[in-house]
Amino acid sequence: xxxxxxxxxxxxxxxxxxxxxxxxxxxxxxxxxxxxxxxxxxxxxxxxxxxxxxxxxxxxxxxxxxxxxxxxxxxxxxxxxxxxxxxxxxxxxxxxxxxxxxxxxxxxxxxxxxxxxxxxxxxxxxxxxxxxxxxxxxxxxxxxxxxxxxxxxxxxxxxxxxxxxxxxxxxxxxxxxxxxxxxxxxxxxxxxxxxxxxxxxxxxxxxxxxxxxxxxxxxxxxxxxxxxxxxxxxx
Numbered sequence: 001x002x003x004x005x006x007x008x009x010x011x012x013x014x015x016x017x018x019x020x021x022x023x024x025x026x027x028x029x030x031x032x033x034x035x036x037x038x039x040x041x042x043x044x045x046x047x048x049x050x051x052x053x054x055x056x057x058x059x060x061x062x063x064x065x066x067x068x069x070x071x072x073x074x075x076x077x078x079x080x081x082x083x084x085x086x087x088x089x090x091x092x093x094x095x096x097x098x099x100x101x102x103x104x105x106x107x108x109x110x111x112x113x114x115x116x117x118x119x120x121x122x123x124x125x126x127x128x129x130x131x132x133x134x135x136x137x138x139x140x141x142x143x144x145x146x147x148x149x150x151x152x153x154x155x156x157x158x159x160x161x162x163x164x165x166x167x168x169x170x171x172x173x174x175x176x177x178x179x180x181x182x183x184x185x186x187x188x189x190x191x192x193x194x195x196x197x198x199x200x201x202x203x204x205x206x207x208x209x210x211x212x213x214x215x216x217x218x219x220x221x222x223x224x225x226x227x228x229x230x231x232x233x234x235x
Contacts, residue, residue: 001180003201005150006115006232007171009186010126010135012208014112015142016103019210025101029094030087037086039076047075052129056161060170064128064155091133099141105207107225109143111232116148118233123171124152125184127162127191131155150175162191168198185228189215196220203231 012019027048031041054071055064073080080086115122124144126135132154136146146152151174153167160167172179179198186192186202188210196202204222211217221231 001178003120003183004177004181005121005123005172005175005183007123007125007168007182007184007195007200008112009184009188009192009205010124010138010142012187012210013185013192013205014108014124014144015138016105016208017101018208022098022101025098026095029097030090033090033094034076034086037083039080043076047072050075055129055155056164058159058161060159060166063157063159064161065131067159068129068155087131088133091131091137095134096137099137102138102141104141104143105225106143107229109148111225111229112144112148115232121150121175122148123175124149125168125171125186126153128153128155128158128167129161162188163194165194165197168195168200172198172200183232189213189217189220193220203228 008014011017011022027045030048031044034044035041051068051072054067058064058067069081112122124139135152135154139146139152151171153171158167158170160170168184169179172182175182179200183201183203184192184195185205187205187208189204190213193202193204202220204217204220205225205228206217206222207224
């Protein structure tokens, strides 16, 4: 079956980074911002973890955004639901400091644009744990823009997360394609390669590899950006 769409992960794929360092700085910056409004920093970090876990377990009955805020408020207190402007301010300001943790590779933008020129549909399939504004920021740090993608996932527009295969079937259905007509490209063996369970082809980018379960990666096409380019444009 001919490939009609390529899905790309963002963090540590199109946007090189050490994900642990990135999350550590992100949590610190957000906790500090919320402390200025009287929130306990430890509770904020605990709340983010609880909210993230709730989104990962989401079964699609509600959008991830609603699931996150319900879980987050249960930890830090219900008044946070009236203080969501703090998050809006944070993502427009302090969050941008996390860019210092990120790298940059021109190959990311080159490959995306080459696919589009070839008539292949391109989706940014970043795990939808972040709001739209944070996703756009990280996209730009990778040298890309919203218009480079037909669709990109955020916590406002999806009710699933990786590694749930339903996340990938949701995207395929939105595109009006069979999973077999899509390729998922990502760096995380557990999160990104789970797309293969739907029938999607996959490619494991190893530049910033995450393999927490020490799986045998030889079962997947894999390699650096040069190998990815050969894989995508082999014809």
